[in-house]
Amino acid sequence: MAEQLHHWIGGKRVEGTSGRFGDVFNPATGEVIGKLPYASKADMDEAVKVAQEAAEIWGKTAVPKRAAVLFKFRELLVANTDKLAELVGREHGKTIADAKGEISRGIDVTEFACGIPHLIKGEFNSNIGGEIDLFSIREPIGVVGGITPFNFPVMIPLWMGAPAIACGNAYINKCSERDPAAPMFLAELWKEAGLPDGVWNVVHGDKEAVDSLLHHEDVPAISFVGSTGVGEYVYQTGCANNKRVQAFCGAKNHMVIMPDADMDQAVDALIGAGYGSAGERCMAISVAVPVGQGTADALIEKLTPRVEALKIGPFDDPGADINPLITAQAQQRVENLITRGVEEGADLLVDGRGARMQGYENGYFVGSTLFNNVTTDMDIYKTEIFGPVLSVMTPSTYEDAVTMVNDHEYGNGVAVFTRDGDTARHFANSVDIGMVGVNVPIPVPMAFHNFGGAKRSKFGDTQMHGPESIRFFTKMKTISARWPSGIKEGAQLAFPTND
Numbered sequence: 001m002a003e004q005l006h007h008w009i010g011g012k013r014v015e016g017t018s019g020r021f022g023d024v025f026n027p028a029t030g031e032v033i034g035k036l037p038y039a040s041k042a043d044m045d046e047a048v049k050v051a052q053e054a055a056e057i058w059g060k061t062a063v064p065k066r067a068a069v070l071f072k073f074r075e076l077l078v079a080n081t082d083k084l085a086e087l088v089g090r091e092h093g094k095t096i097a098d099a100k101g102e103i104s105r106g107i108d109v110t111e112f113a114c115g116i117p118h119l120i121k122g123e124f125n126s127n128i129g130g131e132i133d134l135f136s137i138r139e140p141i142g143v144v145g146g147i148t149p150f151n152f153p154v155m156i157p158l159w160m161g162a163p164a165i166a167c168g169n170a171y172i173n174k175c176s177e178r179d180p181a182a183p184m185f186l187a188e189l190w191k192e193a194g195l196p197d198g199v200w201n202v203v204h205g206d207k208e209a210v211d212s213l214l215h216h217e218d219v220p221a222i223s224f225v226g227s228t229g230v231g232e233y234v235y236q237t238g239c240a241n242n243k244r245v246q247a248f249c250g251a252k253n254h255m256v257i258m259p260d261a262d263m264d265q266a267v268d269a270l271i272g273a274g275y276g277s278a279g280e281r282c283m284a285i286s287v288a289v290p291v292g293q294g295t296a297d298a299l300i301e302k303l304t305p306r307v308e309a310l311k312i313g314p315f316d317d318p319g320a321d322i323n324p325l326i327t328a329q330a331q332q333r334v335e336n337l338i339t340r341g342v343e344e345g346a347d348l349l350v351d352g353r354g355a356r357m358q359g360y361e362n363g364y365f366v367g368s369t370l371f372n373n374v375t376t377d378m379d380i381y382k383t384e385i386f387g388p389v390l391s392v393m394t395p396s397t398y399e400d401a402v403t404m405v406n407d408h409e410y411g412n413g414v415a416v417f418t419r420d421g422d423t424a425r426h427f428a429n430s431v432d433i434g435m436v437g438v439n440v441p442i443p444v445p446m447a448f449h450n451f452g453g454a455k456r457s458k459f460g461d462t463q464m465h466g467p468e469s470i471r472f473f474t475k476m477k478t479i480s481a482r483w484p485s486g487i488k489e490g491a492q493l494a495f496p497t498n499d
């Protein structure tokens with residue numbers, strides 16, 4: 001029985017007025033489990049109005065009081081981790097252990113945002129001239145739109161929302177229409193933590209809802225995470241409407257394996273980073289790059305049986321390695337790309353097409369898949385597959401591996417596996433990629449550092465979480481102050497100097 005779902009505006013569930021709805025599925029069974037309202041422009045306008053009123057008060061709330069709400073919210077996230085993981089698993093399909101991993105990363109950024117009294121501190125100079133004191137302060141910007149993807153329904157809304165709220169803004173999360181339950185539950189937890197109504201809002205929908213945010217003159221900032229095509233559109237449209245925009249987008253992440261690497265460690269890393277969450281991660285490794293044929297042969301020999309052994313299964317099966325993909329369309333798309341790889345001449349060593357599981361015959365499963373001898377001209381190399389598909393490519397030299405990494409249009413993450421410090425250092429300094437791992441396959445920075453890719457994996461010049469998030473979610477004001485005792489000369493018509 002499909003549950004009727006709602007928006008969350010002004011601290012309560014709201015039905016919406018558009019009359020348009022979309023289905024939410026359980027990807028393991030293919031059942032429709034929710035009917036989600038899609039916001040019209042009028043629904044979004046109402047949310048912005050409510051958020052703006054809330055931001056007026058919240059932005060003037062003493063910073064330690066805002067931090068106190070974040071501390072309480074952090075405690076609620078910890079206490080409700082099991083429930084959140086269940087909500088994520090049912091709609092996204094990822095395993096409970098994997099869902100708990102993303103919740104933990106969301107908690108990390110919430111903890112970072114608890115430090116807002118320190119993070120938001122301004123700058124001060126005493127007596128820059130003529131007894132004038134000069135200081136800069138960071139103020140909230142108002143209503144912030146956060147457009148988030150399906151693959152991390154807890155983590156990404158929090159990566160944006162916790163710093164945005166800590167900075168004194170109100171936040172409208174246009175979360176993914178595929179898995180809305182977790183962001184809605186986060187809204188309940190914020191309320192329980194004491195956040196004033198209207199500061200955290202969740203508005204569902206598709207392009208109409210996103211466009212309403214992008215064109216709304218009372219939304220000065222947009223943070224986006226999702227695919228590159230949509231992100232580029234969001235960036236260009238938001239900027240054309242005079243907003244500050246950051247857009248974190250698609251990826252094709254390489255893992256370069258040098259001949260001196262520990263091959264067992266490299267294989268473990270590829271299994272986790274290539275197939276965890278069925279490859280539906282922006283930081284998934286989708287290309288393994290052993291340098292030289294000898295390295296490739298050793299890798300393939302150890303990797304192939306490990307890939308063959310991975311098991312598909314629903315989110316609540318503790319033995320499952322590979323979860324179902326998010327939709328039937330995603331399953332079809334990934335299977336078509338595997339077929340395309342065969343047509344293009346890549347060697348299909350493990351074929352995940354047609355994977356079925358008893359009791360879950362209508363689930364959107366694709367089994368673990370491994371290609372060898374992939375080349376840079378193939379569609380399966382150029383495209384972000386976003387499924388449990390790993391390609392192996394073998395350049396003969398280290399220099400060719402670096403060129404391959406740099407020539408790809410995406411630049412989110414990359415890793416090098418080696419025992420040689422010189423190689424690792426040279427590699428980190430040579431690649432045009434936002435996040436680099438040295439013997440670390442998924443180099444997602446911790447909350448107190450910044451997250452973001454390069455090239456067509458990111459539009460805009462700021463990063464997510466870390467100190468850059470505080471800059472993105474505030475505006476700077478600079479105040480020059482002189483008290484009457486300092487005014488000695490009377491009116492001055494020439495341009496002021498610091499004499």
Ligand code: NAD
Binds near residue numbers: 150175206
């Ligand atoms: P998506 O681009 O389909 O959707 C992202 C958001 O945009 C959703 O809220 C969706 O409703 C909205 N949207 C979709 N089509 C739209 C349109 N035509 N106009 C306006 N809005 C639209 O992405 P997804 O499938 O939910 O997520 C997977 C993608 O996100 C992958 O490409 C992945 O690499 C990327 N991603 C990137 C990062 C990162 O930090 N770089 C992190 C997670 C996911």
